[in-house]
Amino acid sequence: MTALLEVDGLSVRLPVSGELRTVLRDVSFSLDRGSTLGLVGESGSGKSMTVRTVARLLPDGADVRGGVRFDGAEVFGLHTDALRSYRAKDVAMIFQDARAHTNPVRTIGDFLTETMRTNDRMPEPAARKRARELLAEVGIGDPERRLRQYPHELSGGLLQRVMIAAAVAARPRRGRAPAPTTALDVTTQAEVMAILGRMRREYGMAMLFITHDLELAGAVCDETIVLYAGQVMERQASVRLHEDPLHPYTAALVQARPEIDRRVGRLPAITGHPTTAYEAPDGCAFAPRCGFAQEECRAGVPPLLRIGPSQTRCVRMPGLRGHMVPQEHVGSASNEEVQR
Numbered sequence: 001m002t003a004l005l006e007v008d009g010l011s012v013r014l015p016v017s018g019e020l021r022t023v024l025r026d027v028s029f030s031l032d033r034g035s036t037l038g039l040v041g042e043s044g045s046g047k048s049m050t051v052r053t054v055a056r057l058l059p060d061g062a063d064v065r066g067g068v069r070f071d072g073a074e075v076f077g078l079h080t081d082a083l084r085s086y087r088a089k090d091v092a093m094i095f096q097d098a099r100a101h102t103n104p105v106r107t108i109g110d111f112l113t114e115t116m117r118t119n120d121r122m123p124e125p126a127a128r129k130r131a132r133e134l135l136a137e138v139g140i141g142d143p144e145r146r147l148r149q150y151p152h153e154l155s156g157g158l159l160q161r162v163m164i165a166a167a168v169a170a171r172p173r174r175g176r177a178p179a180p181t182t183a184l185d186v187t188t189q190a191e192v193m194a195i196l197g198r199m200r201r202e203y204g205m206a207m208l209f210i211t212h213d214l215e216l217a218g219a220v221c222d223e224t225i226v227l228y229a230g231q232v233m234e235r236q237a238s239v240r241l242h243e244d245p246l247h248p249y250t251a252a253l254v255q256a257r258p259e260i261d262r263r264v265g266r267l268p269a270i271t272g273h274p275t276t277a278y279e280a281p282d283g284c285a286f287a288p289r290c291g292f293a294q295e296e297c298r299a300g301v302p303p304l305l306r307i308g309p310s311q312t313r314c315v316r317m318p319g320l321r322g323h324m325v326p327q328e329h330v331g332s333a334s335n336e337e338v339q340r
Contacts, residue, residue, distance in 0.1 A: 003030035003031060003032050004031055004033045004071055004206050005030065005031040005068075005069070007028055007050075007066070008028050008068075009027075009065070009067070010026070010064070010068065011024055011027070012053055012058070012064050012065075012230075014059060014061070015059070015061040021277075022230060022277045023046060023230055024046050024053065025229075025277055027046070027050060027231070027232055028066075029232070031206050034201075034205070035223075036200065036209055036220060036221045037206075037209065037221060038211060038223070038225065038238060039210045039211075040210075040213075040225070041226060041228055042212075042228070043212075043274075044229075046230040046231075050227070051093075054070075055087060056075055056087075070091075088119045089119065092167035092168065098151075098156065098160045102162070102163075107150055108146055108151065109147030111166065112127075112135075112147070112162070112165060113127035113128055115169055116130060116169055131143070131147060131165070131169075134165035134168070134169060135161075135162070135165055138161040138162075138165045139191070139195065140161055146158075146162075161195065164195055164199065168205075196220075209221050214241070214242065214253060214254065214257055215257070217241075218241060218242060219238075224236060224237075224241050226253070228249050229275045230277025230280070230285070231277070231284075231285045233249045233250060233314075234246045234313060234314075246314065247286075248286065248290045248291065253270075271289055275288070275289075283296075283298045284297045292314070293316070294316065
């Protein structure tokens with residue numbers, strides 16, 4: 001079966017101060033119907049830029065190489081009407097900061113019905129009826145009163161549910177969720193993720209889920225892609241990612257995360273500093289911080305070994321279950337420092 005979304009060799013450069021700077025380097029992945037794919041990595045690793053490129057939301061002057069296909073159609077070949085339909089009906093975005101993406105001077109009802117009235121030519125009464133149904137579906141009580149309220153009158157958890165309702169209003173085939181649980185307490189976070197899971201099953205959506213939280217990605221996503229400096233380090237089934245990391249960077253991330261059932265004085269930290277895509281050297285972007293790096297890693301194509309239909313691993317990474325980066329190549333940070 002053909003994947004719903006296919007990204008093939010995607011490289012993106014953006015104009016900055018008169019020069020083109022690389023933000024993505026040879027990114028490839030596919031997303032099947034009804035599945036959830038996680039994108040994890042540090043800030044600046046290319047997660048959000050990948051999603052913006054897939055949605056074709058790039059600034060003028062962007063240089064894009066490679067392909068993005070949605071349901072067999074080349075996204076960068078879509079013309080005005082087809083592109084508008086793609087953004088309005090085929091894909092939906094659930095933003096990280098709900099308050100920053102709702103108009104504070106317009107009611108929740110205006111926010112929810114605008115798309116239905118504009119894209120579907122739905123009459124106002126029918127749009128409001130559908131909006132009430134959507135609010136009920138995402139667990140918001142007294143929907144008629146909520147439609148009359150403004151964003152500042154809703155809690156963060158309720159407003160995030162409104163964002164989910166808006167995203168599924170057009171019954172999209174793919175959802176994009178850039179860290180939709182950021183700044184929510186753990187109970188509300190669990191409720192939001194449960195709603196997203198139910199919506200995905202009921203509407204048959206595929207979902208790209210962006211997060212910094214490896215544990216959350218493991219619980220929510222079928223597979224997880226690890227990005228670093230605009231480059232894919234590895235892709236693996238989420239349940240195996242923590243047990244058997246296939247790339248030194250992933251292994252270092254897993255080793256550095258705190259565990260609720262184990263008390264340690266200091267958490268391991270990766271030596272060096274994060275690298276942006278335009279600063280990254282040729283070859284493997286992680287090579288300057290990697291304890292396994294050799295000359296082959298610093299030149300040409302990163303040395304990755306394909307071990308399955310969608311899995312690769314670093315050839316320098318010993319194929320041992322639960323293998324971690326050698327301690328001599330790992331720094332340490334206290335829990336307080338990590339939180340800062």
